[in-house]
Every structure is written in structure tokens, then in C-alpha cells.
Amino acid sequence: MDKNKFIGIIPARYASTRFPGKPLVEICGKSMIRRVYEQVSQILDCVYVATDDNRIYEAVEAFGGKAVMTSDQHKSGTDRCFEAYNKTMSGKEIVINIQGDEPFIQPQQIQALCDCFDDPTAQIATLVKPFTVEDGEAALFNPNSPKVVLNKNSEAIYFSRSVIPYKRGAETKDWLSQHTYYKHIGLYAYRADVLGEITKHPQSSLELTESLEQLRWIENGYKIKVGITKMETIGIDTPEDLARAEKFLREHIGK
Numbered sequence: 001m002d003k004n005k006f007i008g009i010i011p012a013r014y015a016s017t018r019f020p021g022k023p024l025v026e027i028c029g030k031s032m033i034r035r036v037y038e039q040v041s042q043i044l045d046c047v048y049v050a051t052d053d054n055r056i057y058e059a060v061e062a063f064g065g066k067a068v069m070t071s072d073q074h075k076s077g078t079d080r081c082f083e084a085y086n087k088t089m090s091g092k093e094i095v096i097n098i099q100g101d102e103p104f105i106q107p108q109q110i111q112a113l114c115d116c117f118d119d120p121t122a123q124i125a126t127l128v129k130p131f132t133v134e135d136g137e138a139a140l141f142n143p144n145s146p147k148v149v150l151n152k153n154s155e156a157i158y159f160s161r162s163v164i165p166y167k168r169g170a171e172t173k174d175w176l177s178q179h180t181y182y183k184h185i186g187l188y189a190y191r192a193d194v195l196g197e198i199t200k201h202p203q204s205s206l207e208l209t210e211s212l213e214q215l216r217w218i219e220n221g222y223k224i225k226v227g228i229t230k231m232e233t234i235g236i237d238t239p240e241d242l243a244r245a246e247k248f249l250r251e252h253i254g255k
Contacts, residue, residue, distance in 0.1 A: 001111065001114050001115070003044065003045050003046075004092075005092060005093045005094050005117070006044055006046065006092060006093075006094050006095075006096055006114060006189075007044070007046045007047075007048070007085065007088065007090050007092035007094070007095055007096065008040045008041075008044040008046065008047040008048070008096045008098055008110070009047075009048050009049075009050050009081045009084050009085060009095060009096065009097055009098070010033070010036055010037060010040065010047070010048070010049045010050065010098045010099075010100045011050045011051075011077035011080040011081055011084075011097065011099070011100055012033050012049050012050065012051045012053075012056050012100035013051070013052060013053070013100075014051070014052070014053035014055060014056055015053075015072075019236070019237060019238055019239060019242075021055075022100075022101060022236065023051075023056050023059075023100050023101070024055060024056060024059055025236075025242060027103055027242065027245055027246055027249060028246055028249050028250065031059060031063075032100070032101065032103050032236060033049060033056060033059065033060060033100055034059075034060075034063050034065070035103035035104075036098060036099075036100055036101075036102060036103050036105065037049060037060065037063075037065045039103065039104070039105050039106065039107065040096075040098050040105065040107075040110065041065075042107045043107035043110050043111060044096070044110065046088075046090055046092060047065070047066065048066045048067060048068050048084055048088055049065060049066070049067040049068070049100070050067075050068050050070050050080045050081060050083070050084030051067060051068070051069065051070065052069070052070055052071060052072035052074070052080075053072075054069075057069055068083075068084040068087045068088060070083045070084050070087070071083060076213055077097060077099065078097065078188070078195070078198065078199060078213060079199050081095060081097045081195065082095075082195050082196060082199045085192060085195065092192065093191065093192060094114070094117055094189055094190070094191055094192065095189065095190050095191075095192055095195050096110065096113060096114070096187075096188070096189045097187070097188040097189070097190070098110070098187060099186055099187070099235065101235050101236045101237065102186075102187075102233050102234070102235055102236075103234075103236070103245065103249075104233060104234050104245070104248070104249075105187070105233060106231050106233075108229070108231065109127060109185070109187065109229050109231055109233070110187070112127060112227035112228070112229050113125050113126070113127055113187055113188075113189050113227050114189065115227060116154075116189065116225040116226070116227050117189070117191075117225075119225060121223070122191075122223070122225040123190070123191055123194045123222050123223050123224075123225075124188065124189070124190050124191075124194060124198075124217060124222055124223070124224045124225065125188070125189045125190075125224065125225040125226070125227060126156070126184065126185070126186075126187060126188050126189075126214070126224055126225075126226060126227070127184075127185040127187050127226070127227050127228070127229050128148050128150070128182035128183060128184055128185060128226055128227075128228055128229070129182070129183045129185055129228070129229050129230065129231070129232065130180050130181070130182055130183075130228070130230070131176055131180075131181045131182070131183055132176070133176045133177050135176065136176075137172055137173055137175070137176070139183075140163055140175065140176060140181060141163055141172070143161040143162070144161075145183055145184075146159050146160065146161055146183070146184040146210075146212055147159070147160055147161075147162070147163055147164050147181060147182060147183065147184065148164075148182045148183075148184045148226065149164050149165060149182070150182065150226055154225060154226050154227075154228075155223050155224060155225055155226060156214070156218065156224040156226050157218075158215075158218065159184060159210070159212050159214055159215055159218075160210060160212075161210055161211075161212070163175070163181065165179070167179055182226075182228075185229060185233055186235070188214075194222065198216070198217050198220070198222065201216055201217075201220050203216060204216040204219040204220070205219070206218075206219055207219070234248055
């Protein structure tokens with residue numbers, strides 16, 4: 001991987017509806033945003049936090065990280081990413097958007113995303129994880145866990161909160177054993193020029209229906225290359241998730 005091509009940007013807002021101040025909560029002695037930053041920095045040399053809040057900006061600088069102040073009017077992390085990219089003036093070819101509430105993102109997952117751009121035609125890339133039988137029917141049918149269908153070129157055909165494809169002629173309890181279903185992992189990368197283009201498109205009908213931003217890109221004809229990971233991630237959306245994350249950290253990482 002040519003690291004000179006890539007810049008990692010971590011959008012981080014303070015004003016979360018379900019969990020205000022989320023980026024600054026501590027997980028076993030370190031802030032969440034610091035844990036995300038340090039995980040990403042294991043594989044990328046150029047990493048920035050993009051925020052609209054001075055408290056987050058100052059916290060990142062305090063632990064030696066790089067941060068960029070962005071507008072508080074952005075409706076998505078993608079828009080914040082693009083403003084931050086322009087402000088860094090890095091000139092990097094590919095922008096990686098890492099969610100600020102994924103403190104256990106693994107370098108191998110970012111590597112898999114970067115590898116998608118070995119294909120010179122790749123415009124946008126994201127990750128998926130195969131559901132396993134052990135995950136169970138409830139996980140498959142969870143609308144908060146979007147599903148993805150791929151074509152033979154490892155490109156996303158569609159994302160949905162519903163289970164796709166529908167397994168005709170089988171009971172739902174048997175679907176996972178009879179077909180490979182893919183869970184979307186919310187990690188994105190874009191060629192810088194494509195990132196600039198997609199931020200100009202208005203919200204699309206499919207996006208508004210499913211509340212999935214990536215459908216806007218598909219509706220406008222962009223191809224989304226998909227990398228596959230077997231690693232699970234733990235996003236933190238609520239204080240309850242935080243307790244689960246601390247337990248995971250103690251049991252699996254030990255620090």
C-alpha cells in the first residue's frame with residue numbers, strides 16, 4: 001500500500017442526540033476519539049479529526065493528534081470529511097472516512113478498504129462482513145444493521161435495512177445456512193475528486209426512504225467497490241454501548 005495516496009479523516013460531533021459528548025467519553029482511561037485516532041494511525045501516516053466543537057479539537061491536540069475545525073451545519077460525515085480534506089491541503093488522492101464512534105476499528109480493515117483502490121476504476125469503497133449462522137436470525141433482521149448485495153465485480157448493487165435478497169422457499173430461521181448475507185460496515189473511502197462530486201448531489205428518494213446516504217451515490221451512477229472483512233466492529237451510540245465496549249476491551253484487548 002502506498003501510504004502517500006491516503007488521508008484518514010475522523011468526523012466527530014459533540015452534539016449527539018442519543019449520547020452528547022460521545023467522542024470525549026473515556027473507555028478504560030482513554031477518550032473514545034483518541035482510541036479511534038490511535039487505531040487508524042497504526043496504518044495511516046496522515047490522520048485528522050474533523051470536528052465542529054472546540055472541546056474535541058483541544059482534546060485531540062492535547063494527546064498529540066491533528067484536528068481540523070469544520071462547520072456545525074453539515075448534515076453528514078461525508079460533507080464534514082470533504083471540508084476537512086480541503087482545509088488540510090494535503091493533496092492526497094484518496095480520502096478514508098472513519099467513524100468517530102468505532103474505537104475498535106482494526107488496521108486490517110482499513111487495509112482491506114485501501115486494497116479496493118488497486119482497481120484503478122474504483123471510485124468509492126466500503127466494507128462488509130458476512131453474517132454467520134452463529135449471529136442468528138435476530139441479527140440478520142435487525143433494521144439498524146444494513147445489508148448489502150454485491151455483483152460479481154465486488155461492487156454494491158444495493159443497501160437496505162431489510163434483508164436482501166429474500167430467500168424464497170425457505171423458513172427464515174434457515175436463511176443464514178442457505179445463503180451468504182453481508183452486513184455493512186460503515187467505513188468509506190473515496191477518490192478526492194469523487195468526494196467533491198457526491199457532496200453536491202441533493203438527497204435522493206432511495207436515501208430518504210431507507211435513511212442510508214450511500215444509496216444517493218448509487219442512484220447517481222457511482223460504483224461502490226466492496227472489501228470483505230471477517231472482523232466485527234463495535235460502534236458506540238448510547239451509554240449502554242459504552243459499558244459493552246469497556247467489557248469487550250478488558251476481555252479481548254486487555255488495555
